[in-house]
Amino acid sequence: MALNQLSVFVDNTPGALSDIAEVLANAGINLRALSIADTERFGILRMIVSDNRMAISVLKGKGYIVKETEVVGVKIGDAPGKMAAALKVLDLAGINLEYLYAFCARTERHAYLVIRVADNQKAEEVLTGAGFHMISDADVAKL
């Protein structure tokens, strides 16, 4: 019941991201959320997509390196202070964030945090303990 993120290595060249977007579009893959870590020379594109298997297959076919990583998906209210509350829980538990990004659902009045930490299980435990709900690939597919 985990949330799995795809990450892709992107060279820092014009058109690099557009190529990836096109590959995914041609395969009918919907992007739920994404973030890009950029450095001077390269970027890491991280995405939550509608169909991981298919996305991996088409990207690899085009020679990209793709990695699937388990991340923590947390459902929060779509209102001021909700993210702060979730992060406070992690802070109190001494959990350090590697990175985080967020997205809102179209229909529900909820937002979702995608969180990368060293120890997913611990993060999920403390968040669940504080009343937060975790989301999985299956939940994302229903959005």
Added chain:
Amino acid sequence: MRYFNEPAETMPVSRIRQMQSEKLVKQVQHVYEHCAPYRKKMDEKGVKPEDIHGIEDLHKLPFISKDDLREEYPRGFLAVPQKDCVRIQSTSGTTGRRVVAFYTQHDVDLWEECCARAIVAAGGTNEDVVQVSYGYGLFTGGPGLNGGSHKLGCLTLPMSSGNTDRQIQFMMDLGATILCCTPSYAAYLGESLKERGIKPEENPLKVGIFGAEPWTEEMRRSIEETLGIKAYDIYGLTETSGPGVSFECQEQQGMHINEDHFIAEIIDPETGEVLPEGSKGELVFTSLDKEAFPLLRYRTRDICILSRKKCSCGRTFIRMTKPMGRSDDMLIIRGVNVFPSQIETVLLKEGYSPNYQIVVDREKNNDTFDILVEMDEETFSDTVSNITAREKALVAAMRAMLGIGPAVHLVAPHTIQRSEGKAVRVIDKRKLVTDSQWKG
């Protein structure tokens, strides 16, 4: 089938020397008579053909360098009427003027037999299907192995380099058992098969014959593993005909030099002095049978060691080690000698693919030294901190090996430039030194 030409390949060493002496005397006469630039060199040194009585007099002859050949472009060293030639091949000319090598039909036959011997030494028979994925054209790789494969009677797939999808399709559909290409292309094909989910045991290949660029023992093991084959080295240069001047047998302990056609010497690259067997130095070749382009004492710039030690394969031909570097493509960066092979060794040890490129430049009177390394799934990570930590670890490993620290940049797969299937290993912007001559 153990040998392509058993009488030649297993003749006693005393007979080899006798044959070389007889052929040398005749070849020196032919060259002196028909090759004006070499006659001039001999005259300047005060050596006449009658001074050469056998291989013991070889050291009296002047050397030929690549620069000599370039100066005489295109026909200076041609030693027969052009109408007697049937073929040319040429170096890529990336370091300057091209060198054009001419061949009579006799020269082509001789070259192809050398390649056929290499295929048999690697375990090939006329029942094999040989996929030749070296470039065809002026480059000697494709035509040489193609000719050797014909001579042996194998079904030959003249694939040339590039078009990986088609390479894999023909390999699988036609059941190629022997792959001939550059080691970097073999590594690339291995990765491509893996990406397509084809396991090493699912491809029909048994053997690979790889050359034309430097590769290390670590790279051999890595290719053998990814392709599920035994990988053999082959060596040659356009100037001496092409691949097949020497080749590995199943011992994989150095390459047997076809001594019925070539004399090998090791010299001190600084003084030109001939060094005794077992010494490390520059390899020098004398062609004994070539008619059109018969180079005497040609300096290859490859650094290696020769060994007369008996080989269990039964071949009596002397063996040369894989070139350990070049007396001229050694890079001097911030005053430190750097060989690309050292960088390759570090990469393989640290778990990277041997796809890399060295970029050297000069900024404000200081050398910049960058190494681009292609990542794969195992070395990629979703966090920037992991990737930068990996880069730092590579810098430290490089510094330990080389004595200076390069900047290491991890890049996406398949982004490093390849030319004629050979990875472009060195870009020296201070002075272009990339050399695509055929070198082991």
